Amino acid sequence: MDPRPDTPAPDAPAPDRPDGTRGAWAALRPLILRLHFYAGVFVAPFILVAAVSGLLYVWTPQLEQAVHAEQLYVEPGGEHLPLHEQVRIARAELSGAEPGAVRPATGERDSTRVLFDLPASSESHRTTVFVDPYDGEVLGVMETYGTSGALPARTWVDMLHRNLHLGDAGRLYSELAASWLWAVALGGAALWVSAALRRRGRGGARRLLVPGAGTAPGRSRSVSVHGATGLWLLAGLLFLSATGMTWSQYAGANISDLRERLSWTTPAVSVETPNATPGVDVGVDTVLASAREAGLDGLVEVSFPKDPAAPYTVTQVDRSWPTSVDSAAIAADTGEVVDVVRFSDYPLMAKLSRWGIDAHMGVLFGVPNQIVLTAVAGGLVAVVLWGYRMWWQRRPTRGRALGVGRPYPRGSFRSLPWPWKAGVVAVLVVTGWAVPLLGVSLAVFLAVDVLLGWRARRSRPDSADPGGRVREAPAVGSDAR
Structure with a gap:
């Protein structure tokens, strides 16, 4: 804990309002703190693997060009x-x-x-x-x-990041990481900012934004580095989480359904050619020339007709520039452009989806995109490692080799007013439906926590208060922020 006199004890409750009630954040903070702890301990390994493998993938275009x-x-x-x-x-x-x-x-x-x-x-x-x-x-x-x-070298790293080379079962790891990343990042940022707002004296903004500023060596500095670095990375982490879930099995399916219902899907050229002459083909050279005249410059892919009366389709496939995604259908018998879909005509959400996926892959604008992703992924690795360092530094006693930090004491949910309890449950249910792996893993956390609480009550019946609740000693420095 920070030994300076102007810093309040981390577990000190926030003061009540004049009417005797506690503020919304004061009521929710213990619950978020406990959830952040469990997610950090049990989900962070998946996030760490995704960050390291993603960091490797960022520079695979250069690796590919050298190897092949x-x-x-x-x-x-x-x-x-x-x-x-x-x-x-x-x-x-x-x-x-x-x-x-x-x-x-x-x-x-x-x-x-x-x-x-x-x-x-x-x-x-x-x-x-x-x-x-x-x-x-x-x-x-x-x-x-x-x-x-x-090519093979790049594909190998891609599959490592996507599913650890374990097929569809392995995709659950990356979906779990993406599903929790936004929740852990938002919760951590809220805890860190609220801790900074509670501080008195000058230099609060500097301590909020500068890792390690104004802290003594030890856990206090670890908390500062973890919190301030995470705050700087917040926008990037939310972006990676949102775009990562679009590739996932379960949350990705929900996202696709939502896009279809709201007409946010990517438009495609029509592959029907009226009055086409089956069996007559002007050839791929004429088709390519027609596509160039229609404005499809740069790197393109010409797809051959799958049906004798179907047209060729030509699509721009260079993702380094955000507007080079036009496509055209060209009649096989005449070489005439029969349909064109311009990226400029995409719905806004389809454009954002395209840009988001390309930026997540590190191909949008090329090297600058790769540098930004490297900074975000590298920072995420550091934040996770500092989080585990904090966990170790908070162990109950230096004399116990297996002793590690404990979560914030139980009872935070029970202490909420009923309207807040209903709101928390509603949010968790909706989130669990929209992001299934987050919901399932959260249910597992809750089940394990209930079992541990039951075991604690069974093993220490004399520690219960008249209300039946176990009096848990607060964890040393239990403020994760």
């Missing part, structure tokens, strides 16, 4: 071969398999990618043939993943 340079880059050498010829060479490489799409080379040193949806490929994985656009040499064949076209 022979497939990605070529030496300039005159004019490009016709695109249909490059596709023919790739088809021959895979014994006549039919390609699903092609990503033409854009820069003078880029290779062309011809993508195949083979029966043996996993969901969102495609077999890709890399072709030198100048001489038609096949540079390699490998599996790529997702819209970003991630």
